[in-house]
Amino acid sequence: MATKAAVSQLHFCKVSMRIEPQKAAPPSRKKPIYPVSERLRTYLKTYGRELILPVQYQDLIHFTYARPLVNDQGEETAWEQVSYDMREWDFLKDGLLKCYAILKTEGDYSFAANLSVERIDFCSFGNSQPFRIRIVNVNNGNYDHFYIKKADANRIYGLEWEHLLATSRVTFFTYGQTLIEEHIAGIPGDIFIRDYLNSPETNKVRLLKTFVKFNESCFIRLLGDMRSYNFVVDITPDIEGTQYNIRAIDFDQQCYEGRMRLYMPQFAKENYPIVKEVVKHLDSESIKQYQAEERSRTAYRIATERYRVRELMDTMLPEELSTPEKIEQLKFELGNHYHNFRYIKAKTMGKILKIHLKQLLMPSMRSVLKMAKGRKRKL
Known part of the structure:
Protein backbone atom coordinates (compact mmCIF):
# COMPACT_ATOMS: atom_id res chain seq x y z
CA MET A 1 0.00 0.00 0.00
CA LYS A 31 -32.76 10.42 -12.38
CA PRO A 32 -35.94 11.91 -13.88
CA ILE A 33 -36.19 12.16 -17.65
CA TYR A 34 -35.80 15.76 -18.82
CA PRO A 35 -37.66 16.27 -22.10
CA VAL A 36 -36.05 17.49 -25.30
CA SER A 37 -36.78 21.21 -25.57
CA GLU A 38 -37.55 23.02 -28.81
CA ARG A 39 -34.19 24.78 -28.56
CA LEU A 40 -32.36 21.48 -28.36
CA ARG A 41 -34.47 19.95 -31.13
CA THR A 42 -33.60 22.86 -33.41
CA TYR A 43 -29.91 22.24 -32.73
CA LEU A 44 -30.33 18.52 -33.43
CA LYS A 45 -32.07 19.23 -36.74
CA THR A 46 -29.37 21.71 -37.74
CA TYR A 47 -26.64 19.10 -37.34
CA GLY A 48 -28.53 16.13 -38.75
CA ARG A 49 -29.25 14.41 -35.45
CA GLU A 50 -33.05 14.55 -35.69
CA LEU A 51 -34.45 12.13 -38.28
CA ILE A 52 -37.70 10.30 -38.92
CA LEU A 53 -37.07 6.82 -37.50
CA PRO A 54 -39.05 3.76 -38.62
CA VAL A 55 -39.25 2.43 -35.04
CA GLN A 56 -39.82 4.46 -31.89
CA TYR A 57 -39.28 3.59 -28.25
CA GLN A 58 -43.03 3.18 -27.67
CA ASP A 59 -43.17 0.48 -30.34
CA LEU A 60 -40.83 -1.73 -28.32
CA ILE A 61 -42.53 -1.67 -24.93
CA HIS A 62 -45.39 -3.95 -26.03
CA PHE A 63 -43.48 -7.20 -25.60
CA THR A 64 -45.41 -10.28 -24.53
CA TYR A 65 -42.74 -12.18 -22.61
CA ALA A 66 -39.40 -11.55 -20.91
CA ARG A 67 -36.84 -13.94 -19.45
CA PRO A 68 -33.53 -13.20 -17.71
CA LEU A 69 -30.50 -13.05 -19.99
CA VAL A 70 -27.56 -15.09 -18.71
CA ASN A 71 -23.88 -14.55 -19.48
CA ASP A 72 -21.27 -17.10 -20.58
CA GLN A 73 -20.81 -18.20 -16.95
CA GLY A 74 -24.52 -18.97 -16.61
CA GLU A 75 -25.15 -15.96 -14.35
CA GLU A 76 -28.19 -13.74 -14.70
CA THR A 77 -27.46 -10.21 -15.96
CA ALA A 78 -29.37 -6.94 -15.60
CA TRP A 79 -30.86 -7.55 -19.05
CA GLU A 80 -33.96 -9.51 -20.07
CA GLN A 81 -34.55 -11.06 -23.47
CA VAL A 82 -38.00 -10.00 -24.70
CA SER A 83 -40.40 -11.58 -27.18
CA TYR A 84 -43.25 -10.22 -29.30
CA ASP A 85 -46.22 -11.70 -31.11
CA MET A 86 -45.65 -12.43 -34.80
CA ARG A 87 -47.46 -9.38 -36.15
CA GLU A 88 -45.45 -7.03 -33.92
CA TRP A 89 -42.25 -8.91 -34.71
CA ASP A 90 -42.63 -8.57 -38.49
CA PHE A 91 -43.10 -4.82 -38.13
CA LEU A 92 -40.23 -4.40 -35.66
CA LYS A 93 -37.75 -6.57 -37.55
CA ASP A 94 -37.99 -4.51 -40.74
CA GLY A 95 -37.96 -1.20 -38.89
CA LEU A 96 -34.99 -2.12 -36.69
CA LEU A 97 -32.92 -3.11 -39.71
CA LYS A 98 -33.70 0.30 -41.21
CA CYS A 99 -32.62 1.97 -37.95
CA TYR A 100 -29.36 0.04 -38.10
CA ALA A 101 -28.88 1.16 -41.71
CA ILE A 102 -29.40 4.79 -40.62
CA LEU A 103 -26.69 4.39 -37.95
CA LYS A 104 -24.18 2.50 -40.10
CA THR A 105 -24.71 3.23 -43.81
CA GLU A 106 -26.50 6.59 -43.90
CA GLY A 107 -29.80 4.84 -44.53
CA ASP A 108 -28.61 2.59 -47.36
CA TYR A 109 -30.99 -0.34 -47.00
CA SER A 110 -29.55 -2.40 -49.87
CA PHE A 111 -27.63 -4.61 -47.41
CA ALA A 112 -30.76 -5.62 -45.47
CA ALA A 113 -30.88 -9.07 -47.10
CA ASN A 114 -27.57 -9.86 -45.36
CA LEU A 115 -28.84 -8.89 -41.92
CA SER A 116 -31.26 -10.22 -39.34
CA VAL A 117 -32.48 -9.15 -35.91
CA GLU A 118 -31.30 -11.96 -33.67
CA ARG A 119 -32.42 -10.69 -30.28
CA ILE A 120 -33.93 -7.75 -28.39
CA ASP A 121 -32.90 -7.20 -24.78
CA PHE A 122 -34.46 -4.85 -22.24
CA CYS A 123 -32.98 -3.31 -19.08
CA SER A 124 -35.50 -1.93 -16.60
CA PHE A 125 -32.84 -0.65 -14.17
CA GLY A 126 -31.32 2.11 -16.30
CA ASN A 127 -32.68 5.65 -16.22
CA SER A 128 -33.47 5.50 -19.92
CA GLN A 129 -34.76 1.87 -19.71
CA PRO A 130 -32.88 0.88 -22.87
CA PHE A 131 -33.54 -1.78 -25.45
CA ARG A 132 -30.43 -3.43 -26.92
CA ILE A 133 -30.83 -4.73 -30.45
CA ARG A 134 -28.54 -7.51 -31.67
CA ILE A 135 -28.01 -7.51 -35.45
CA VAL A 136 -26.33 -10.52 -37.09
CA ASN A 137 -24.89 -10.97 -40.58
CA VAL A 138 -26.54 -14.15 -41.85
CA ASN A 139 -23.63 -14.86 -44.24
CA ASN A 140 -20.84 -15.05 -41.69
CA GLY A 141 -22.44 -14.88 -38.21
CA ASN A 142 -20.80 -11.59 -37.26
CA TYR A 143 -22.97 -9.52 -34.93
CA ASP A 144 -23.31 -5.95 -33.73
CA HIS A 145 -25.55 -4.05 -31.32
CA PHE A 146 -27.31 -0.72 -31.10
CA TYR A 147 -29.64 0.82 -28.52
CA ILE A 148 -33.06 2.42 -28.47
CA LYS A 149 -33.81 4.55 -25.41
CA LYS A 150 -36.08 7.23 -24.06
CA ALA A 151 -34.87 10.60 -25.24
CA ASP A 152 -33.44 12.43 -22.21
CA ALA A 153 -31.96 15.92 -22.51
CA ASN A 154 -29.03 15.20 -20.16
CA ARG A 155 -28.07 12.12 -22.14
CA ILE A 156 -28.33 13.89 -25.49
CA TYR A 157 -26.13 16.75 -24.28
CA GLY A 158 -23.69 14.18 -22.88
CA LEU A 159 -23.53 12.32 -26.19
CA GLU A 160 -23.02 15.54 -28.13
CA TRP A 161 -20.23 16.72 -25.83
CA GLU A 162 -18.67 13.28 -26.17
CA HIS A 163 -18.83 13.60 -29.96
CA LEU A 164 -17.24 17.05 -29.93
CA LEU A 165 -14.65 16.77 -27.16
CA ALA A 166 -13.69 13.12 -26.60
CA THR A 167 -11.00 11.21 -28.48
CA SER A 168 -13.60 9.15 -30.39
CA ARG A 169 -16.75 10.22 -32.23
CA VAL A 170 -20.14 8.75 -31.39
CA THR A 171 -23.17 8.31 -33.66
CA PHE A 172 -26.71 8.83 -32.41
CA PHE A 173 -30.05 10.11 -33.71
CA THR A 174 -33.30 11.31 -32.18
CA TYR A 175 -36.91 11.34 -33.23
CA GLY A 176 -39.49 12.82 -30.90
CA GLN A 177 -38.98 11.11 -27.55
CA THR A 178 -36.82 8.33 -29.01
CA LEU A 179 -33.04 8.09 -29.02
CA ILE A 180 -31.00 5.54 -30.96
CA GLU A 181 -27.25 5.23 -30.49
CA GLU A 182 -24.47 2.99 -31.63
CA HIS A 183 -22.73 0.44 -29.44
CA ILE A 184 -19.46 1.67 -27.93
CA ALA A 185 -17.09 -1.27 -28.05
Whole structure:
Protein backbone atom coordinates (compact mmCIF):
# COMPACT_ATOMS: atom_id res chain seq x y z
CA MET A 1 0.00 0.00 0.00
CA ALA A 2 1.23 3.49 -0.78
CA THR A 3 2.70 5.57 2.02
CA LYS A 4 0.86 8.55 3.47
CA ALA A 5 3.48 10.85 1.93
CA ALA A 6 2.81 9.45 -1.52
CA VAL A 7 -0.91 9.80 -1.04
CA SER A 8 -0.63 13.41 0.09
CA GLN A 9 1.26 14.26 -3.11
CA LEU A 10 -1.42 12.80 -5.38
CA HIS A 11 -3.96 15.21 -6.82
CA PHE A 12 -6.61 14.58 -9.43
CA CYS A 13 -8.23 17.80 -10.61
CA LYS A 14 -6.52 19.66 -7.75
CA VAL A 15 -8.47 17.65 -5.15
CA SER A 16 -6.48 15.55 -2.70
CA MET A 17 -7.21 11.85 -3.08
CA ARG A 18 -7.30 9.40 -0.23
CA ILE A 19 -6.22 5.83 -0.57
CA GLU A 20 -9.31 4.43 1.17
CA PRO A 21 -12.62 4.07 -0.69
CA GLN A 22 -14.72 7.22 -0.49
CA LYS A 23 -17.92 7.44 1.55
CA ALA A 24 -19.38 10.32 -0.41
CA ALA A 25 -23.09 10.28 -1.21
CA PRO A 26 -23.76 7.99 -4.18
CA PRO A 27 -25.23 9.30 -7.44
CA SER A 28 -28.99 9.63 -7.67
CA ARG A 29 -30.56 6.20 -8.01
CA LYS A 30 -33.27 7.25 -10.42
CA LYS A 31 -32.76 10.42 -12.38
CA PRO A 32 -35.94 11.91 -13.88
CA ILE A 33 -36.19 12.16 -17.65
CA TYR A 34 -35.80 15.76 -18.82
CA PRO A 35 -37.66 16.27 -22.10
CA VAL A 36 -36.05 17.49 -25.30
CA SER A 37 -36.78 21.21 -25.57
CA GLU A 38 -37.55 23.02 -28.81
CA ARG A 39 -34.19 24.78 -28.56
CA LEU A 40 -32.36 21.48 -28.36
CA ARG A 41 -34.47 19.95 -31.13
CA THR A 42 -33.60 22.86 -33.41
CA TYR A 43 -29.91 22.24 -32.73
CA LEU A 44 -30.33 18.52 -33.43
CA LYS A 45 -32.07 19.23 -36.74
CA THR A 46 -29.37 21.71 -37.74
CA TYR A 47 -26.64 19.10 -37.34
CA GLY A 48 -28.53 16.13 -38.75
CA ARG A 49 -29.25 14.41 -35.45
CA GLU A 50 -33.05 14.55 -35.69
CA LEU A 51 -34.45 12.13 -38.28
CA ILE A 52 -37.70 10.30 -38.92
CA LEU A 53 -37.07 6.82 -37.50
CA PRO A 54 -39.05 3.76 -38.62
CA VAL A 55 -39.25 2.43 -35.04
CA GLN A 56 -39.82 4.46 -31.89
CA TYR A 57 -39.28 3.59 -28.25
CA GLN A 58 -43.03 3.18 -27.67
CA ASP A 59 -43.17 0.48 -30.34
CA LEU A 60 -40.83 -1.73 -28.32
CA ILE A 61 -42.53 -1.67 -24.93
CA HIS A 62 -45.39 -3.95 -26.03
CA PHE A 63 -43.48 -7.20 -25.60
CA THR A 64 -45.41 -10.28 -24.53
CA TYR A 65 -42.74 -12.18 -22.61
CA ALA A 66 -39.40 -11.55 -20.91
CA ARG A 67 -36.84 -13.94 -19.45
CA PRO A 68 -33.53 -13.20 -17.71
CA LEU A 69 -30.50 -13.05 -19.99
CA VAL A 70 -27.56 -15.09 -18.71
CA ASN A 71 -23.88 -14.55 -19.48
CA ASP A 72 -21.27 -17.10 -20.58
CA GLN A 73 -20.81 -18.20 -16.95
CA GLY A 74 -24.52 -18.97 -16.61
CA GLU A 75 -25.15 -15.96 -14.35
CA GLU A 76 -28.19 -13.74 -14.70
CA THR A 77 -27.46 -10.21 -15.96
CA ALA A 78 -29.37 -6.94 -15.60
CA TRP A 79 -30.86 -7.55 -19.05
CA GLU A 80 -33.96 -9.51 -20.07
CA GLN A 81 -34.55 -11.06 -23.47
CA VAL A 82 -38.00 -10.00 -24.70
CA SER A 83 -40.40 -11.58 -27.18
CA TYR A 84 -43.25 -10.22 -29.30
CA ASP A 85 -46.22 -11.70 -31.11
CA MET A 86 -45.65 -12.43 -34.80
CA ARG A 87 -47.46 -9.38 -36.15
CA GLU A 88 -45.45 -7.03 -33.92
CA TRP A 89 -42.25 -8.91 -34.71
CA ASP A 90 -42.63 -8.57 -38.49
CA PHE A 91 -43.10 -4.82 -38.13
CA LEU A 92 -40.23 -4.40 -35.66
CA LYS A 93 -37.75 -6.57 -37.55
CA ASP A 94 -37.99 -4.51 -40.74
CA GLY A 95 -37.96 -1.20 -38.89
CA LEU A 96 -34.99 -2.12 -36.69
CA LEU A 97 -32.92 -3.11 -39.71
CA LYS A 98 -33.70 0.30 -41.21
CA CYS A 99 -32.62 1.97 -37.95
CA TYR A 100 -29.36 0.04 -38.10
CA ALA A 101 -28.88 1.16 -41.71
CA ILE A 102 -29.40 4.79 -40.62
CA LEU A 103 -26.69 4.39 -37.95
CA LYS A 104 -24.18 2.50 -40.10
CA THR A 105 -24.71 3.23 -43.81
CA GLU A 106 -26.50 6.59 -43.90
CA GLY A 107 -29.80 4.84 -44.53
CA ASP A 108 -28.61 2.59 -47.36
CA TYR A 109 -30.99 -0.34 -47.00
CA SER A 110 -29.55 -2.40 -49.87
CA PHE A 111 -27.63 -4.61 -47.41
CA ALA A 112 -30.76 -5.62 -45.47
CA ALA A 113 -30.88 -9.07 -47.10
CA ASN A 114 -27.57 -9.86 -45.36
CA LEU A 115 -28.84 -8.89 -41.92
CA SER A 116 -31.26 -10.22 -39.34
CA VAL A 117 -32.48 -9.15 -35.91
CA GLU A 118 -31.30 -11.96 -33.67
CA ARG A 119 -32.42 -10.69 -30.28
CA ILE A 120 -33.93 -7.75 -28.39
CA ASP A 121 -32.90 -7.20 -24.78
CA PHE A 122 -34.46 -4.85 -22.24
CA CYS A 123 -32.98 -3.31 -19.08
CA SER A 124 -35.50 -1.93 -16.60
CA PHE A 125 -32.84 -0.65 -14.17
CA GLY A 126 -31.32 2.11 -16.30
CA ASN A 127 -32.68 5.65 -16.22
CA SER A 128 -33.47 5.50 -19.92
CA GLN A 129 -34.76 1.87 -19.71
CA PRO A 130 -32.88 0.88 -22.87
CA PHE A 131 -33.54 -1.78 -25.45
CA ARG A 132 -30.43 -3.43 -26.92
CA ILE A 133 -30.83 -4.73 -30.45
CA ARG A 134 -28.54 -7.51 -31.67
CA ILE A 135 -28.01 -7.51 -35.45
CA VAL A 136 -26.33 -10.52 -37.09
CA ASN A 137 -24.89 -10.97 -40.58
CA VAL A 138 -26.54 -14.15 -41.85
CA ASN A 139 -23.63 -14.86 -44.24
CA ASN A 140 -20.84 -15.05 -41.69
CA GLY A 141 -22.44 -14.88 -38.21
CA ASN A 142 -20.80 -11.59 -37.26
CA TYR A 143 -22.97 -9.52 -34.93
CA ASP A 144 -23.31 -5.95 -33.73
CA HIS A 145 -25.55 -4.05 -31.32
CA PHE A 146 -27.31 -0.72 -31.10
CA TYR A 147 -29.64 0.82 -28.52
CA ILE A 148 -33.06 2.42 -28.47
CA LYS A 149 -33.81 4.55 -25.41
CA LYS A 150 -36.08 7.23 -24.06
CA ALA A 151 -34.87 10.60 -25.24
CA ASP A 152 -33.44 12.43 -22.21
CA ALA A 153 -31.96 15.92 -22.51
CA ASN A 154 -29.03 15.20 -20.16
CA ARG A 155 -28.07 12.12 -22.14
CA ILE A 156 -28.33 13.89 -25.49
CA TYR A 157 -26.13 16.75 -24.28
CA GLY A 158 -23.69 14.18 -22.88
CA LEU A 159 -23.53 12.32 -26.19
CA GLU A 160 -23.02 15.54 -28.13
CA TRP A 161 -20.23 16.72 -25.83
CA GLU A 162 -18.67 13.28 -26.17
CA HIS A 163 -18.83 13.60 -29.96
CA LEU A 164 -17.24 17.05 -29.93
CA LEU A 165 -14.65 16.77 -27.16
CA ALA A 166 -13.69 13.12 -26.60
CA THR A 167 -11.00 11.21 -28.48
CA SER A 168 -13.60 9.15 -30.39
CA ARG A 169 -16.75 10.22 -32.23
CA VAL A 170 -20.14 8.75 -31.39
CA THR A 171 -23.17 8.31 -33.66
CA PHE A 172 -26.71 8.83 -32.41
CA PHE A 173 -30.05 10.11 -33.71
CA THR A 174 -33.30 11.31 -32.18
CA TYR A 175 -36.91 11.34 -33.23
CA GLY A 176 -39.49 12.82 -30.90
CA GLN A 177 -38.98 11.11 -27.55
CA THR A 178 -36.82 8.33 -29.01
CA LEU A 179 -33.04 8.09 -29.02
CA ILE A 180 -31.00 5.54 -30.96
CA GLU A 181 -27.25 5.23 -30.49
CA GLU A 182 -24.47 2.99 -31.63
CA HIS A 183 -22.73 0.44 -29.44
CA ILE A 184 -19.46 1.67 -27.93
CA ALA A 185 -17.09 -1.27 -28.05
CA GLY A 186 -14.79 -2.22 -25.20
CA ILE A 187 -14.46 -4.31 -22.06
CA PRO A 188 -16.86 -3.07 -19.33
CA GLY A 189 -14.84 -1.39 -16.60
CA ASP A 190 -16.00 -3.68 -13.80
CA ILE A 191 -15.07 -6.78 -15.83
CA PHE A 192 -11.73 -5.22 -16.78
CA ILE A 193 -10.92 -4.55 -13.12
CA ARG A 194 -11.86 -8.10 -12.19
CA ASP A 195 -10.17 -10.01 -15.03
CA TYR A 196 -7.48 -7.80 -16.59
CA LEU A 197 -6.21 -5.16 -14.17
CA ASN A 198 -3.70 -7.44 -12.46
CA SER A 199 -2.97 -9.61 -15.47
CA PRO A 200 0.76 -9.90 -16.36
CA GLU A 201 -0.11 -8.81 -19.91
CA THR A 202 -1.57 -5.48 -18.75
CA ASN A 203 0.73 -2.48 -19.13
CA LYS A 204 -0.36 -0.78 -15.95
CA VAL A 205 1.42 2.52 -16.46
CA ARG A 206 -0.23 3.06 -19.83
CA LEU A 207 -3.60 2.05 -18.42
CA LEU A 208 -3.26 4.34 -15.41
CA LYS A 209 -2.21 7.25 -17.61
CA THR A 210 -5.44 6.74 -19.54
CA PHE A 211 -7.49 6.64 -16.33
CA VAL A 212 -5.99 9.93 -15.14
CA LYS A 213 -6.90 11.51 -18.47
CA PHE A 214 -10.39 10.03 -18.35
CA ASN A 215 -10.86 11.38 -14.84
CA GLU A 216 -9.80 14.83 -16.01
CA SER A 217 -12.02 14.70 -19.09
CA CYS A 218 -15.13 13.84 -17.07
CA PHE A 219 -14.47 16.66 -14.63
CA ILE A 220 -13.80 19.21 -17.38
CA ARG A 221 -17.18 18.58 -19.03
CA LEU A 222 -19.09 17.70 -15.83
CA LEU A 223 -20.02 14.16 -16.83
CA GLY A 224 -21.03 12.38 -13.65
CA ASP A 225 -21.44 8.84 -12.32
CA MET A 226 -18.53 7.17 -14.10
CA ARG A 227 -18.52 4.08 -11.92
CA SER A 228 -16.71 1.10 -13.43
CA TYR A 229 -19.78 -0.35 -15.14
CA ASN A 230 -20.49 2.98 -16.88
CA PHE A 231 -17.29 3.01 -18.94
CA VAL A 232 -15.43 0.56 -21.14
CA VAL A 233 -11.73 -0.08 -21.74
CA ASP A 234 -10.67 -0.41 -25.37
CA ILE A 235 -7.41 -2.35 -25.80
CA THR A 236 -5.33 -1.80 -28.94
CA PRO A 237 -2.13 -3.73 -29.73
CA ASP A 238 0.63 -1.30 -30.70
CA ILE A 239 4.10 -1.49 -32.23
CA GLU A 240 5.59 -1.93 -28.78
CA GLY A 241 3.16 -3.07 -26.12
CA THR A 242 -0.51 -2.15 -25.81
CA GLN A 243 -2.49 1.10 -25.79
CA TYR A 244 -5.67 1.69 -23.78
CA ASN A 245 -8.61 4.03 -24.23
CA ILE A 246 -11.31 4.49 -21.61
CA ARG A 247 -14.68 5.57 -23.00
CA ALA A 248 -17.87 6.55 -21.23
CA ILE A 249 -20.97 4.59 -22.20
CA ASP A 250 -23.55 6.18 -19.88
CA PHE A 251 -24.33 9.87 -20.33
CA ASP A 252 -27.47 10.26 -18.20
CA GLN A 253 -25.58 12.20 -15.51
CA GLN A 254 -24.32 14.99 -17.76
CA CYS A 255 -24.63 18.16 -15.65
CA TYR A 256 -27.16 16.66 -13.25
CA GLU A 257 -25.54 15.88 -9.88
CA GLY A 258 -24.90 18.45 -7.15
CA ARG A 259 -21.77 17.01 -5.54
CA MET A 260 -18.54 18.08 -7.21
CA ARG A 261 -16.86 14.74 -6.48
CA LEU A 262 -19.48 12.81 -8.41
CA TYR A 263 -17.95 14.26 -11.58
CA MET A 264 -14.60 12.63 -10.78
CA PRO A 265 -14.35 8.85 -11.41
CA GLN A 266 -11.50 8.70 -8.89
CA PHE A 267 -14.00 9.02 -6.02
CA ALA A 268 -16.29 6.15 -7.05
CA LYS A 269 -15.71 3.20 -4.74
CA GLU A 270 -16.18 0.84 -7.70
CA ASN A 271 -13.06 2.38 -9.26
CA TYR A 272 -10.95 2.02 -6.12
CA PRO A 273 -8.75 -0.82 -7.46
CA ILE A 274 -7.58 1.39 -10.35
CA VAL A 275 -7.13 4.42 -8.08
CA LYS A 276 -5.01 2.31 -5.73
CA GLU A 277 -2.75 1.39 -8.65
CA VAL A 278 -2.47 5.06 -9.67
CA VAL A 279 -1.22 5.90 -6.19
CA LYS A 280 1.24 3.01 -6.35
CA HIS A 281 2.71 3.54 -9.83
CA LEU A 282 2.39 7.23 -10.79
CA ASP A 283 4.16 10.17 -9.17
CA SER A 284 2.47 13.54 -8.77
CA GLU A 285 4.47 15.19 -11.58
CA SER A 286 3.40 12.53 -14.08
CA ILE A 287 -0.22 12.95 -13.02
CA LYS A 288 0.00 16.71 -13.53
CA GLN A 289 1.53 16.12 -16.96
CA TYR A 290 -1.30 13.79 -18.03
CA GLN A 291 -3.91 16.25 -16.76
CA ALA A 292 -2.25 19.05 -18.72
CA GLU A 293 -2.19 16.86 -21.84
CA GLU A 294 -5.94 16.21 -21.51
CA ARG A 295 -6.74 19.88 -21.03
CA SER A 296 -4.64 20.79 -24.06
CA ARG A 297 -6.28 18.09 -26.19
CA THR A 298 -9.74 19.32 -25.16
CA ALA A 299 -8.77 22.91 -25.92
CA TYR A 300 -7.67 21.87 -29.42
CA ARG A 301 -11.01 20.11 -29.98
CA ILE A 302 -12.93 23.18 -28.85
CA ALA A 303 -10.86 25.40 -31.13
CA THR A 304 -11.48 23.05 -34.06
CA GLU A 305 -15.24 22.77 -33.40
CA ARG A 306 -15.63 26.29 -31.98
CA TYR A 307 -18.77 27.29 -33.93
CA ARG A 308 -20.63 24.10 -33.13
CA VAL A 309 -19.43 24.17 -29.51
CA ARG A 310 -20.66 27.75 -29.16
CA GLU A 311 -24.06 26.84 -30.62
CA LEU A 312 -24.36 23.81 -28.34
CA MET A 313 -23.45 25.90 -25.30
CA ASP A 314 -25.92 28.64 -26.23
CA THR A 315 -28.61 25.97 -26.58
CA MET A 316 -27.74 24.47 -23.21
CA LEU A 317 -27.54 27.70 -21.16
CA PRO A 318 -31.26 28.13 -20.32
CA GLU A 319 -32.10 24.41 -20.15
CA GLU A 320 -33.60 22.69 -17.11
CA LEU A 321 -31.24 19.75 -16.56
CA SER A 322 -31.30 19.31 -12.79
CA THR A 323 -33.08 20.31 -9.61
CA PRO A 324 -32.60 23.76 -8.02
CA GLU A 325 -31.06 22.09 -4.96
CA LYS A 326 -28.40 20.31 -7.02
CA ILE A 327 -27.61 23.46 -9.00
CA GLU A 328 -27.12 25.43 -5.79
CA GLN A 329 -24.91 22.73 -4.27
CA LEU A 330 -22.67 22.34 -7.31
CA LYS A 331 -22.13 26.03 -7.95
CA PHE A 332 -21.20 26.69 -4.33
CA GLU A 333 -18.85 23.67 -4.14
CA LEU A 334 -17.06 24.67 -7.37
CA GLY A 335 -17.03 28.35 -6.44
CA ASN A 336 -15.49 27.63 -3.03
CA HIS A 337 -13.02 25.13 -4.47
CA TYR A 338 -11.64 27.52 -7.10
CA HIS A 339 -12.33 30.74 -5.19
CA ASN A 340 -14.18 31.86 -8.31
CA PHE A 341 -17.46 33.46 -7.38
CA ARG A 342 -18.68 33.68 -10.94
CA TYR A 343 -20.01 30.18 -10.28
CA ILE A 344 -22.29 31.59 -7.57
CA LYS A 345 -24.17 33.76 -10.07
CA ALA A 346 -25.07 30.78 -12.28
CA LYS A 347 -28.76 29.93 -12.48
CA THR A 348 -28.56 26.77 -14.63
CA MET A 349 -26.29 23.76 -15.11
CA GLY A 350 -25.44 25.05 -18.60
CA LYS A 351 -24.10 28.29 -17.13
CA ILE A 352 -22.09 26.37 -14.53
CA LEU A 353 -20.54 24.27 -17.32
CA LYS A 354 -19.63 27.38 -19.33
CA ILE A 355 -17.87 28.95 -16.35
CA HIS A 356 -16.20 25.61 -15.56
CA LEU A 357 -14.79 25.19 -19.07
CA LYS A 358 -13.30 28.67 -18.88
CA GLN A 359 -11.90 27.98 -15.42
CA LEU A 360 -10.06 24.83 -16.48
CA LEU A 361 -9.25 25.45 -20.14
CA MET A 362 -8.56 29.16 -20.54
CA PRO A 363 -4.75 28.85 -20.14
CA SER A 364 -4.70 26.03 -22.71
CA MET A 365 -7.01 27.96 -25.04
CA ARG A 366 -4.69 30.96 -24.96
CA SER A 367 -1.76 28.73 -25.92
CA VAL A 368 -3.75 27.13 -28.75
CA LEU A 369 -4.79 30.52 -30.15
CA LYS A 370 -1.25 31.85 -29.83
CA MET A 371 0.12 28.87 -31.76
CA ALA A 372 -2.56 29.30 -34.43
CA LYS A 373 -1.64 32.98 -34.91
CA GLY A 374 2.02 31.99 -35.19
CA ARG A 375 1.24 29.55 -37.99
CA LYS A 376 -0.74 32.20 -39.89
CA ARG A 377 2.21 34.60 -39.76
CA LYS A 378 4.54 31.93 -41.19
CA LEU A 379 2.12 31.20 -44.01
